[in-house]
Amino acid sequence: MVAGGGERPWAPAGAAGLAVGATLLCNVASLAYLLRGYVVDGRRRRRQGCAARSGADDGALLADEETEAPDHAVALPPDAVLNLELGDPTMYEAFWREVGDRAATVIRGWQAMSYFSDPDALCWFLEPEFEREVRRLHRVVGNAVVDGYHLVVGTGATQLYQAAMYALSSPARGDKPVPVVSPAPYYSSYPPQTDLQLSGFYRWAGDASTFAGGECIELVCSPNNPDGAVRESVMSSAAGAKPIHDLVYYWPQYTPITGRAAHDIMLFTVSKITGHAGTRLGWALVKDREVAKKMVYFVDRSTIGVSKDSQLRATKILSVVSDAYEAPPAGDGGAAVPRLFDFARRRMEERWRTLRATVAASGAFSLPEEIAGYCDFNKQTVAACPAFAWLRCEKEDVEDCAEFLAGHKIVARGGKQFGGDARCVRINMLDRDQVFDMLVQRLSAIN
Amino acid sequence: MVAGGGERPWAPAGAAGLAVGATLLCNVASLAYLLRGYVVDGRRRRRQGCAARSGADDGALLADEETEAPDHAVALPPDAVLNLELGDPTMYEAFWREVGDRAATVIRGWQAMSYFSDPDALCWFLEPEFEREVRRLHRVVGNAVVDGYHLVVGTGATQLYQAAMYALSSPARGDKPVPVVSPAPYYSSYPPQTDLQLSGFYRWAGDASTFAGGECIELVCSPNNPDGAVRESVMSSAAGAKPIHDLVYYWPQYTPITGRAAHDIMLFTVSKITGHAGTRLGWALVKDREVAKKMVYFVDRSTIGVSKDSQLRATKILSVVSDAYEAPPAGDGGAAVPRLFDFARRRMEERWRTLRATVAASGAFSLPEEIAGYCDFNKQTVAACPAFAWLRCEKEDVEDCAEFLAGHKIVARGGKQFGGDARCVRINMLDRDQVFDMLVQRLSAIN
Structure with missing residues (x-):
């Protein structure tokens, strides 16, 4: 994500007047003309290609569209502010352009x-074809057990994480909300999302490593956001801790798939698998029927279900992903479909190799040590390639790394927001090539 | 909505184990083979027509699809349970089939x-074309002022209503949540939605007519769900009452449009305008910038925005609606587009005429008196045609009308859930023709 430096400051301004700065609102303020160029360009293309045109001439339309230049042909100005604070997964656009029209979705009126x-x-608002494709994808990848699990769909993993907390804490037991904990560094959105409504059922209680113990909900994010660490539950279930496993990054492009996860509640999202963040679609695999029912109740009451349009689109997208890894049906003489996990792993390995070399050469920064393992999906030993870089500034005179990088027109999220060290920042590794390349240039110039 | 009587009882069973019965979950249990027939049929068609097919042959695909028989060709068995408890607006499917392919949406990968x-x-997650079509539609209909208003998009009006309560009550003032009230009969989902999370910011306080006064949030639903009454705020703004205007039924098929509404917060939803309930898309028109920002923050934190796919689809749907009421562009020699509000008003007037005649003939029931007014949109005096019938059982031996109707295989929502009279029930007037026709047959047989 990119912003020209001139028009607006990089610092969060959009959250003024709010008790807590918004996850994404902050970033709205950090963008300017070049990104606006991207967006306007994309919007124009979409307006031509989709909403304002009749379905009757889709064939011709699809043919026309393919001649347009891809986004990455637009040049970045040398003073662009690089906004890498969020996990916007725009890296995947290039893949879906390559796939072309076979990933298009048509929805009749x-x-x-x-x-x-x-x-x-x-889960009465779950589209059966979407459920089928989700279960198929987990079987293709081998990252989670699906048999015997209930599937609950949500407006992103974000809604499901709240649904899961609700399910584990309601009805209220006594007059104290159930504490919610996670070991630092934890995903920076956990605290404000948990306390958004000051719920009487559950309440954020901070770093699991300093929690006194007893009944609690533990958020287990693995690979962990922000640092990519492979995690297991640290709290005692005997003492009443109930884990929610946030496995949104447990896919072969980010980490070795070491087995089929089989936890009580496992959360996934389309955003981090295929890059379709705007589709706002996640799912939970839930072992216990009553917990699943309570989660369904939560989604019913908070949004009366989940967009069918998103589910129809994700059905198509996931089917294209799985098709590429399964034998083509008999009689299909078409060209091979590009393979998502191969594309994404190749891209991530290149980026991590480049970033590690840059950091090693500069001496001003450090990164978590590279970990590797045998991946059941890739059938070889692979390095972990986290979706975020958890970068530490090693310069003696720098106490706030986010502030320091901002001076170099790099917007990153500061470590304190993750309950961690202000010398660390989280940097999105999933932006478009041009943005990543400029990030590396800027980091290599710092010494 | 229809259910064969054999397999499952009509009574809510899906909510077992939950503190409060789910809005829609209840109804899951009330459905059986015939509706399943509908759904499976619709699903098969969708599978062929959308998700599993490449966009490259859309033209041919669209042509194929048109030959399929519409849903209403399926016969209802004489013992079908009629589930009219919800407001599922399936009446509109017939209109969109008539519109045909010009309402199809194509979304590329x-x-x-x-x-x-x-x-x-x-509102950084609001698609600009969707915003443009929303503003255009309000101008075409003349039911709300849009100039000078901020537009916030949500996952249905349901999410926006919570966002609005959050915006009006945060940060917490003192240690007591702000009371939320509405005059009975009020929308039955207001209490459980308000108290879903036992928020520290706001809390359901019941019937506005028995509320002691002072600071509160007043929900003003007009035309009112369940009884279709035209409402204004009843609480005193001088005493600290803040209204949220739920105008989801303020459209020309349901009520005379008597002017452009210009309240501080006005909620609308695609579901009740075009019938696209599964799209889960609503919007708020908000006068105050800071309130709008807080609502955006709420949607950010609870679901990180709103489905882009739903917004793209709704953009197309709303554009088709407005196009039919505006002059066709020069050189367009195509056939006239069917007009949504004409279709829906015709259908609603027929249904209400039939229902009123049935009730008058039976003597066992009564309905709210018909109201009429001059409609600025239709340019004539029209009767109100509410989306729900608020039916009262006048039989002396009946104290619970919902229970009584259940004995006649009619599932309706009982008046107590609306803070009102158990002799009343709310009946959906927006189901498919066949279901409505059978409802009338059954009611006319009761005496």
Whole structure:
């Protein structure tokens, strides 16, 4: 994500007047003309290609569209502010352009109008084809057990994480909310999301390593956001701790797949698998039927289900991903479909190799040590390639790394927001090539 | 909504184990083979037509699809349970089939992938074309002032109503949550949605007519769900009452449009305008910038924005609606587009005429008196045609109308859930023709 430096300061301004700065609102202020160029360009293309055109000429339309230049042809100005604070996964756009029209979704005016997807299902707003493709993808990748699990769909993993906390803490037991903990550094959005409504059921209680123990909800993010560490639950279930496993990065491009996860509640999101963050679609695999029902109740009450349009689109997207790894159906003489995990792992390995070399050469920074393991999916030993770089500034005169990088027109999220060290920052590794390349140039110039 | 009576009882069973029965979960249990027939049929069609097919042959695909029989060709068994408890607006499917392919939406694999729609906008997850079509539609209909208002998009009006309560009550003032009130009968989902998280900011306080006064949030639903009454705020703003205007039924098919509403916070939803309930898309028109920003913050924190796919689809749907009421562009020689509000008003007037005649003939029931007024949109005096019938059982031996109707295989929501009279029930007037026709047959047989 990129911003010209001239028009607006990099610092969060959008959150003025709010009790807590917004996750993304902050970043709105950090963008300017070049990104606006991207967005306007993309919007124009979308306006031509989708919403304002009749479906009747889609064939011709699709053919026209392919001649347009891809986004990465736009040059970055040398003084652009690089906003790498968020995990916007725009790196994946290049892959989906390569896939082309076979990943397009068509939704007719009269389709998917009802509140219901399957009135008889426990999760009645879950589109059955989407469920089928989710289960198929987990089987293809081998990263989670799906048999015997209930599937609950949500507006991103974000909504499901709240649904899971609700399910584990309601009805209220006594007059104290259940404490919610996670070992630092933890995902910076956990505290404000947990306390958004000052719920009487649950309340953020901070770093798990300083928590006194007893009944609590533990958020286990693995690979961990921000530092990519492989984690297991640290709290005692015997003492009443209930884990929620946030596995949104447990995919082969980011980490070795060392086995099928089989925890009580496991959260996933389309955003971090295929890059479709704007689709706002996540799912939970839930072992216990009553917990799943409470999660469904939460999603019902908070948004009366989940966008059918997003589910239809994700069904198509996930089917394209799985198709590429399964044998083509008999009689299909078409060209091979590009393979998502191969694309993304190649890209991530290149980026991490480049970043590690840059950091090693500069001496001003350090990164967590590289870890590797045998990946059941890739059938070889691979290095972990986290979606974020947890960069530490080693310069003696720098106490706040985010502030320091801002001076070099690099916007990153400071370590304190993760309950950690202000000398660390989290940097998005999933932005477009041009942005990543300029990041590396800037870091290599710091010494 | 229809259910065969054999397999499952009509009574809510899905909510077992939950503190409060779910809005929609209840109804899951009330459905059986015939509706399943509908759904499976619709699903099969969708699978062929959308998710599993490449966009490259959309033209041919669209042509194929048109030959399929519409849903209403499926016969209802005589013992079907009629589930009219919800407001599922499936009546509109017939309209969108008539519109045909010009209402189809195509979304390419690489489109709308970012979290952002417009990074510079106050509501950064709002698609600019969607905003444009929303403002255009309000101008076409004349039901709300849009100039000078901020537009916030949400996952249905449901999410925005919570966002608005959050915006009006945070940061917490003192240690007591702000009371939330509405005059009975009020929308039955207000209490459980308000108290879903036992928020420290706001808390349901019941019927506005028995509220002691002072600082509060007043929910003003007009036309009112369940009884269709035209409402104004009843609490005193001088005493600290802050209204949220829920105007989801303020459209010309339901009520005379008597002027452009210009309240501080006004909520709308695609579901009740075009029937696209599964799209889960609503918007708020908000006068105050700081309130709008807090609402954006709430949607950011609870779901990190709103489905782009839903917004792209709704952009197309709303543009088709407005196009039909505006002059066709020069050189367009195509056939006229069907007009949504004409279709829906015609259908609603027929249904209400039939229902009123049935009730008058039976003597066992009564309905709120018909109201009429001059409609600025239709340019004539029209009767109100509420989306729900608020039916009262006048039989002396009946104290619970919902229970009584259940004995006649009609599932309706009982008046107590609306803070009102158990002799009343709310019946959905927006289901498919066949279901409505059978409802009338059954009611006319009761005496």
